[in-house]
Each structure stands twice: as C-alpha cells, then as structure tokens.
Amino acid sequence: MGLELLLNAEMRRADAMTIADGTPGRTLMERAGAAVTAAVARRCAAGERVLVLCGPGNNGGDGFVAARLLAARGHQVSLALLGDGAALRGDAALAAAEWTGPVAAPGSVAVEAAGLIVDALFGTGLGRDLDGEALALVERINASGRRVVAVDIPSGINGDSGAVCGAAVRATHTVTFARRKPAHLLLPGRVYCGTVEVADIGITDATVAACASDAFANAPPLWRGHIPVPSIEGHKYKRGHALVVSGGPTATGAARLAARAALRAGAGLVTVASPPDAVMVNAAHLTAIMLRPMEGAAGLARLLDDRRFNVLLIGPGAGVGQATADLVAIAGGRQRSLVLDADALTSFAGNAAGLRQVVASCHPAAVILTPHGGEFAALFKAEDEVVRAPTKLDQARRAAAVTGAVVVLKGADTVIAAPDGRAAINENAPAWLGTAGSGDVLAGIAAGLLAQGMNGFEAAAAAVWMHGEAATMFGPGLISEDLAEVLPKVLSRLMGATA
Numbered sequence: 001m002g003l004e005l006l007l008n009a010e011m012r013r014a015d016a017m018t019i020a021d022g023t024p025g026r027t028l029m030e031r032a033g034a035a036v037t038a039a040v041a042r043r044c045a046a047g048e049r050v051l052v053l054c055g056p057g058n059n060g061g062d063g064f065v066a067a068r069l070l071a072a073r074g075h076q077v078s079l080a081l082l083g084d085g086a087a088l089r090g091d092a093a094l095a096a097a098e099w100t101g102p103v104a105a106p107g108s109v110a111v112e113a114a115g116l117i118v119d120a121l122f123g124t125g126l127g128r129d130l131d132g133e134a135l136a137l138v139e140r141i142n143a144s145g146r147r148v149v150a151v152d153i154p155s156g157i158n159g160d161s162g163a164v165c166g167a168a169v170r171a172t173h174t175v176t177f178a179r180r181k182p183a184h185l186l187l188p189g190r191v192y193c194g195t196v197e198v199a200d201i202g203i204t205d206a207t208v209a210a211c212a213s214d215a216f217a218n219a220p221p222l223w224r225g226h227i228p229v230p231s232i233e234g235h236k237y238k239r240g241h242a243l244v245v246s247g248g249p250t251a252t253g254a255a256r257l258a259a260r261a262a263l264r265a266g267a268g269l270v271t272v273a274s275p276p277d278a279v280m281v282n283a284a285h286l287t288a289i290m291l292r293p294m295e296g297a298a299g300l301a302r303l304l305d306d307r308r309f310n311v312l313l314i315g316p317g318a319g320v321g322q323a324t325a326d327l328v329a330i331a332g333g334r335q336r337s338l339v340l341d342a343d344a345l346t347s348f349a350g351n352a353a354g355l356r357q358v359v360a361s362c363h364p365a366a367v368i369l370t371p372h373g374g375e376f377a378a379l380f381k382a383e384d385e386v387v388r389a390p391t392k393l394d395q396a397r398r399a400a401a402v403t404g405a406v407v408v409l410k411g412a413d414t415v416i417a418a419p420d421g422r423a424a425i426n427e428n429a430p431a432w433l434g435t436a437g438s439g440d441v442l443a444g445i446a447a448g449l450l451a452q453g454m455n456g457f458e459a460a461a462a463a464v465w466m467h468g469e470a471a472t473m474f475g476p477g478l479i480s481e482d483l484a485e486v487l488p489k490v491l492s493r494l495m496g497a498t499a
C-alpha cells in the first residue's frame, strides 16, 4: 500500500471515481464490511458476543455489512442504530435491508456485555462536534473498557485534522480503506486509533494518485533514493562542509550536538563557528569537528567568503535578538543552504516576512526551518492564514508557502512541508525523543544531509525519520548525546536497503 494519505474530500472523490469506473458503491461497502469482519474474526472466537454500533451514513452501512457477515460466521451479533432506520439512504439503506436481525436503539444495549464492539458510527462524513445521544454513546463505549474495532476512523475524530470533535471512541484497532487518512497519524487522532490496518476495497493506485494531494506518511521510500551513498572514488570535500554557529561561552553545547549529528549524517567536514570568548570552551570538546572564531555578522560574512562552506546552521544556543537575526540575514545573502532552528526562528517572531526575504536571497539553495509548536506560533503570529489553518498539515503547508522554505513543524507528529505543496507526517518518534537537545540534533542531521547535496524536502523528511529511528533503536533512557552515535546503524540499514 502506498504512502499517500487521503483527506476526507479526497477519499470521497476516490470512492466516486471508482464507482464511475464501474464498481458499484454497494460493492465497495461490501468489501469494507468484509475487511472489518476479518479484523474482528482475528480477534474474537466464533460464538463470542459482538456489538455493532451503526451511524446514520455509509460508515453505518459498513457496520450493517459486518454485522451480517459476522453473524454468518457464527458470532452472537447485536446491532444498534443511532438515528432513524427509515432515514438511511443509498448504499447504507441497501446494506441495512440485508441485515435480518433486530435493530436496537443505542440506549437499550448493554455496551459492557459485548466481547468486542464495532464502531461504525461516523467516518469521513463527520461534520460537527458530537452531542446528545451520539456523545453519550461514545462515552459509554469508552467507559466499558471493551475492545473496539473502529470502521475507517474512530468516531468523533476528524479525518483531516485528527482532532477530537466533542468526544471520540478510543479504539483498539482501526480498519481503514485504500489509504490512511491524516487523522491516523496526527495527534490526538493517532492514539485513538489503536493499531491501524489498510484494507484494499478495489480503489486503484491510479485513482489514489488522481485524488491525493501530495501528503504522505514519512517513510524511507519517500526519500531513500536521495540519500547520498559515499563512493570509493569520492572524498570528504565532495560530501560538503557544514558550518554550525555556536552560542556564547555558557551556551555552546547545542551547537556541538548539532555539529556532531551533521558529521554523523555524512557531511564531509563540519566546522563550529564560535564567538571568540567561547572558542576555548568549544576547543576543549571538539576533535573531528573543526573550529573557527567568528565575531558577529561581519565575522560570519568573512567566513562565508570561503565557498566550501555549503550549508549553514544557525539557532541552537544562539540567543534571541537582533544579533542572531543579523547572522541569519548575512547567511541569507550568500546563496548557501540554510537550517534555521530555535533562537534563529524566535529572533523573527512576528516577522515571517523578514524570513521570507532571507529565504528568497538563498535561492536556489534550500532553506529548512525547524520550529516546535511554540516557535511556530511566535514566528507566524502575524500570518493569519498560517496560524488559523484548520489542521497541523495545513499549517505547515501554508507556512512553507508563505516563507518559501521547507518547514518542519515538530512534535510527536512532526509535519514536513515544502513550498510546492508536498508534505509528510512522521510517526516513528518514540516518547523518549522529547529530551533536552533533541531538536539541536535534528537540525544537525538535516544540515549534514543538505551538505551532501540532498534537496530540502527530502533532506528534512529523511532527517526527521532518521532522528526518530535512532531514538527507537537506542530505547528508553536516551539523552541527546546518544542520538548521533546510533546514526551509523540507521544509515547502514538505509543504505543496505538500497543495495
């Protein structure tokens, strides 16, 4: 199954296109119900009690199909319908007509008596917050502690944003169709889904490609072909030279974390550019990484006269204020690839327009911005269309469009977005990756990949994934210093897979 993600409207289009191509909607629904049946059958012995809760639309229709097929397999199935049976329309009405068992009202069923619950209340058609009977039912499902298999999306979760609309079913497993939806990866939706399975209901790859809008799950097939593989004939100067700007004497560690990550990610050479009064602190801790003194923006400009520095990283430990903004502006005019993190971003709080100018002056080199949620909100506070965008995916995409940079909007569900509209949602970051200095390492990996000539979007997406993978491989107890040391294992697996 491909990595594309389908928004609600895109999924509806894919359904409609498949139907127009000759597969009746009722057939799609039958396949959807059959996939749910198979998922339930893998979890429940025949004879066990299954409660199917159906909603008023086609998600409910999938539930009617599953109820019929589960009963035919010998399960004790009871079914409740939210709303009026006579109001069912289209394929859902046809599926309901084939269910010959009783249809209960939700208020009359003992939710906790079920061995497993099938949640077929709402899917991609959820249009507003749950209230009244629907809300009460969802709360009873969650209070029951029963296993829940959700059809398509746990009811109450918005498929595009992953937001909880009033309340949402906490599923143990979710069966979705054709491709995952953003809500299966974005928080909080992801944690409501349990495990997620994608069932093939006959929507072709070509149809998905025609309907999807360049949003993907972040995984190696998206960028593995772009990962630079060192060659015997190459030498370190061919693998780029990253310059990482250090903070003052009491704030040097972040830059060194980033610099080491850049080197581990494969940059040929890495130099720390240090304020003169921090040189001795940096010198005491650096070995393979080189060190150059740098006095303010003029000093950075002089260093950048050396064309071999092809990537610049500014932000970790830099300090918030005009001095850092000046460094960024100097870097911008020099057509080098740029990674801006932390304080470099906050120094442009409310001034995304200023940053856009810097990005434009780097062209055609790539610029990657790596804000966490707080830095993002501060940077774009004057850009209504960004901060008011309805989903994290939209926010990152609009931020990329506004600045012209690749934006990495960090979190447990980091979104990477390019100005051309491509976006990826990351899902491999373990909880223990949220540790001091982790962001500095991420920025360093991105700089290391850019140094080797990767494009901005691929470098950013690969860096985010490698960062998560390194943390997962290391395991709990991780501190940021560990991440770079695990990168060789991550890289050799990636390169092994390309061989």
Ligand SMILES: NC(=O)C1=CN([C@@H]2O[C@H](COP(=O)(O)OP(=O)(O)OC[C@H]3O[C@@H](n4cnc5c(N)ncnc54)[C@H](OP(=O)(O)O)[C@@H]3O)[C@@H](O)[C@H]2O)[C@@H](O)CC1
Pocket: 012, 015, 016, 025, 026, 028, 029, 030, 032, 055, 056, 057, 058, 059, 060, 061, 062, 091, 121, 122, 123, 124, 125, 126, 127, 128, 129, 130, 131, 134, 151, 152, 153, 177, 201
């Ligand atoms: N052929 C296909 O397209 C296929 C589709 N498939 C399946 O269909 C699902 C999409 O079906 P769908 O479009 O009918 O939407 P669905 O999620 O059932 O909800 C709509 C209903 O809910 C209601 N409603 C909404 N919000 C509400 C609220 N807060 N509180 C109360 N009511 C609310 C809304 O009412 P209205 O807003 O109109 O008043 C309407 O009645 C999809 O997820 C997949 O499972 C598969 O079978 C494959 C083939």
Ligand SMILES: [K+]
Pocket: 059, 119, 120, 121, 122, 123, 150, 151, 152, 153, 154, 155
């Ligand atoms: K559902």
